[in-house]
Amino acid sequence: MNKSEIEHPKSEIKTYKHIFFDLDHTIWDFDKNAEETLYELYEIYRLNEIGLPSASLFIETYTRNNHQLWAEYHTGKITKTELRETRFKRTFIELGVHPDVLPIAFEDDYVKLCPTKTNLFPHAHETLQYLQNKYTLHLISNGFKEASTLKIGNTNIGRYFDKVIISEIIGINKPDPAIFQHALDLAGAEKHESIMIGDSLEADVYGALNFGMDAIYFNPFNAPKPSDVLLQVTHLKELTLLL
Structure with a gap:
């Protein structure tokens, strides 16, 4: 299987073009x-x-x-x-x-x-650089405009992302389906070719899944994984093997 494909239950193969990341608690170590x-x-x-x-x-x-x-x-x-x-x-x-x-x-x-502050989760830069060579990357953050801009700029991660969607700017928070639709429209992407990666089950994972978009649960502290969440990683570097 090509690394850009993920095998889902019932042998369904999904190929992605766009990856949407959360920022806080996923890339930036809040x-x-x-x-x-x-x-x-x-x-x-x-x-x-x-x-x-x-x-x-x-x-x-x-x-x-x-x-x-x-x-x-x-x-x-x-x-x-x-x-x-x-x-x-x-x-x-x-x-x-x-x-x-x-x-x-x-x-x-x-x-x-x-x-x-500039602490990122381990292997953030190398993982994002690897994925950027294969996909178009974007950010969807529920953070605030001023703080998010500083975090992205001070850590030099903005170069990896094509579109940055900050909830305060558009007035909609994850898990509202409207913010995912806005992100897809901005990116020129479709649900079936997109996947969301984030640490919040409610905002990121179930937000995306309920919208009809696949999701990967970033679970660095090994919290119990709900049975209806199919994909998870505990380290960012795992994404280079999964995607």
């Missing part, structure tokens, strides 16, 4: 970059002096809250403003910081610093 940023801000803001003696507990609590709020943002339950106003406030209060001493500018400083 958690690692956030952790670096928060360790720096923990020291800058001297958070130990307002009742947070453990930087690691602070980061762990923030990460959990942030993931939950992003899941709500994906599905339109909260806005960008609500996400940004809530994630650190909730974390500080959960850890016992009095509302009167919450660091007001913390969110703004985090938003300025975090997108400048």
Whole structure:
């Protein structure tokens, strides 16, 4: 079988021309970059002096809250403003910081610093370069315009992608079918020749599958894979063997 073909159940062979990638948690290592940023801000803001003696507990609590709020943002339950106003406030209060001493500018400083970080998942560049020689690559991100632009530019990954679709710009988030249709229209692609790769089961994988487009689940932490998700990789480099 040619590497550009994937054998599906019932011996169906699918050949792709377009690959659509998610950005955060799939190529750009969101958690690692956030952790670096928060360790720096923990020291800058001297958070130990307002009742947070453990930087690691602070980061762990923030990460959990942030993931939950992003899941709500994906599905339109909260806005960008609500996400940004809530994630650190909730974390500080959960850890016992009095509302009167919450660091007001913390969110703004985090938003300025975090997108400048450049940690990608292992083998991101070589994988994207390999795939670019065989397919037309695109990005579909639920991220915010300013942050996504910085992440793409600072890591020099923009050169691999023909079209970059950022949900905030078009006003539609994954898993809404409209963002996948918009991406296909922009790319001049058809569903049957396209595949989505992302870490979010709800936004990326089921979003694409429910739209009628194939998907690969990027699962770097080996979370349980639902039985109705046929394709997954745990490392980006696996894509060079699968596609």
